[in-house]
Amino acid sequence: MDSKHKKSAAGKASGRRQFRIASLPCSSSNRLLSGIIAAFYLIGTVLHSPVTAGAPFITIIRPNFTASYHEFIDTSGAFLASEDGSFEARITNPNDTETFYLVVAHVSSNTIVWTANRNSAISGASELRLTTDGFSLHDTAGYTVWSASNLSSVVSALRLLTTGNLVLLDAAKNSLWESFDYPTDVLLAGQNLRRGRFLVSSVSSEDLSEGIYRLTVGDDDATLTWKGLNYWVLSTDTNAFRLTNFRVEYLAMNSSGVYLMGSTVEQTVIELHFNVPATFSGIQIVKLEATGALTIVSRNSTATAQLFSAPTDPCRLPMICGRAGICTSDTKGGSCVCDTEFTPDQETASGAGCVPKDASLALPSPCNGSSGDANVEYLNMTNVSLNGNVRTSVREIVLVLAYSTERIMAIASP
Incomplete structure (x- = not known):
């Protein structure tokens, strides 16, 4: 973000600006108005009105962009927002620790739903760089600590979708890389956890590095494991039902449940339903907690509704x-x-x-x-x-x- 854009963000955070044009000769006035209209049209191609004061309002980023927590400290490290403002990309330090991470967060509930550099925390001065080759994180010495690169085409833009999916796009708006393909400890609606892939718990709410628990999707079931040992199996849960014996391709969630799916949408292998309170409106989140518990919650800015937790017996x-x-x-x-x-x-x-x-x-x-x-x-x-x-x-x-x-x-x- 250049200095002009940063000043614009600060101005919008403090309230609406009012522009007043002084009395000028007709030709000068027309030129001035044309310049203002052109400027606002250009800004409007990359900026979106902020949801709240101090929130980022950039919804698309082009190559040769850099960011650090210190540079975006006025927005708590947030530098990119989805078009509806429900998600932000941030460089943040959970619970004000000294370690920083590049994350995607759900805004109203302040929930981190994806982390880039889980096992390579950075400092507040470390830099994110977006180039035509991809985007990456660099420590204060300039060394690369994390990257999304070796792509099939030249990068044209970085966007954060309204689903919470962070994507790199080429000039034809084709996806070159997306965070949904690299889940951490959270699964969102519209995101698939494919066979052979897994969620890995964090060490704690402050330490986002990989913990010791996994949710793994296998050929015919999904299991929670600790050091290679199963301590919960989806098909044996009292809320789950096995419908077919097709080979599992992925695990997915929607507003009514979690499903193990076959190769087509008609091939539901196992389903687990949950009920969202009729009076509760929020985002559904599947999370493998630091404790090893698998939870499904509906969360908004004021409350959290527990929809499911496994294993049922905490022992x-x-x-x-x-x-x-x-x-x-x-x-x-x-x-x-x-x-x-x-x-x-x-x-x-x-x-x-x-x-x-x-x-x-x-x-x-x-x-x-x-x-x-x-x-x-x-x-x-x-x-x-x-x-x-x-x-x-x-x-x-x-x-x-x-x-x-x-x-x-x-x-x-x-």
């Missing part, structure tokens, strides 16, 4: 109670406790997890033994039950053999 979430924590189901959905020889881990950010009361029994760090301690080995044990009436929050038991201290300790470990 089936692998890390709901942290390391070595024990989860028990109750009327409130679940509670976490530590074994009698363990105590809550106060060093974790969430306070979840348990550690031995005897500090000498604590696991070495890092727990894969790569610290160089050759006297520590870890053996995986599967299909082991700790207690007949208590279900742990984990799916495997790790037997720790500490030869150096001649101790053998079995603990639940994620």
Whole structure:
């Protein structure tokens, strides 16, 4: 955005401008009016009236454009908007952290629905560049940390559609690249999650890098996995119905449910319906949460309606109670406790997890033994039950053999 456009944005944020033309000779007045009309016509080809004060109103960007959070700090890093103003492209730092990401966000609910550089956070001074070859993010030293390039044609424009899809277009308005093809932890209406692809949870609401949970679409079902182990399967959910045995091609969502589809629109393999309250108007969002829960919500600027959550029993979430924590189901959905020889881990950010009361029994760090301690080995044990009436929050038991201290300790470990 050049300085003239930035000043225009600031002016619109403070209110409507009023133009007054001084009394001039007829020929001068006509030339002035013609210039003003031409200028506004040119601006109108790339600008859209702002939805709210301070919001970006550029709806299409051409090559040789650059942006950074510092440059667009007055709009909280937002530099591009969909035509209806429902979505924005931003360079943002969630919860005012020191790490920045290029994201697409739903405006009224302030929900991030796509992230470009999940595992390569940048600073507020880092730069986004749009060229005829694609667009990319660069750190303050100029190194590329993320890019959408190697395209089939020359880039003519970058647009954010009203669906929330960020797209690169050629001169004929054909799509060269789109964010819907590279989902992160969210699925929107109109976006397909194809067979073999997956959603990956974030570490937390502040850290958008890839977490440890996946929603994967397979040949005949969709599953939630943690470290390669399934902890929920769509077809076994009480709200799901298998209709056919066609090979699954993709997972999709609309205003009434989630569907696993075959190769044609008539081939619905599995469907899961949800009911949106009649009095509630909002956007439907499928999200794989940082906790590993799969949620479907309808969200607007004032409220969130929960439409679906899986697994139904929160104790089936692998890390709901942290390391070595024990989860028990109750009327409130679940509670976490530590074994009698363990105590809550106060060093974790969430306070979840348990550690031995005897500090000498604590696991070495890092727990894969790569610290160089050759006297520590870890053996995986599967299909082991700790207690007949208590279900742990984990799916495997790790037997720790500490030869150096001649101790053998079995603990639940994620």
